[in-house]
Amino acid sequence: MDRETPIITKILFIFCGAAFALPALFFAYYTIRLIWLNLTLENAADYRSTGMLIGAIAFPLAAIIFGFMSWFFIKRGFIKK
Secondary structure (H helix, E strand, O other), X not given: OOOOXXXXXXXXXXXXXXXXXXXXXXXXHXXXXXXXXXXXXXXXXXXXXXXXXXXXXXXHHHHXXXXXXXXXXXXXXXXXX
C-alpha cells in the first residue's frame, strides 16, 4: 500500500470539514440575524410571512446539520490511526 494514502486522506477530511464549516457559519449567522430582527423590530409582525417561518425552521436545522458534518470530517482528519 502506498505510504502517502493516509496523509492524502487526512488532508481531504480536513478540507471537507473546513468546506462544511462555511455553510454552517453562514446559516448560524442568519439564524442569529433572524432572531435579532424579530426581537428588535417594532413592526416585525408586519414582515412575518411564510418565508420568515420557513427560515426560522430551516436555518437552524441547516446550521446544525452542516456543523455536525464539519465536526465529523475534522475529527476524522485529526484522529491518528
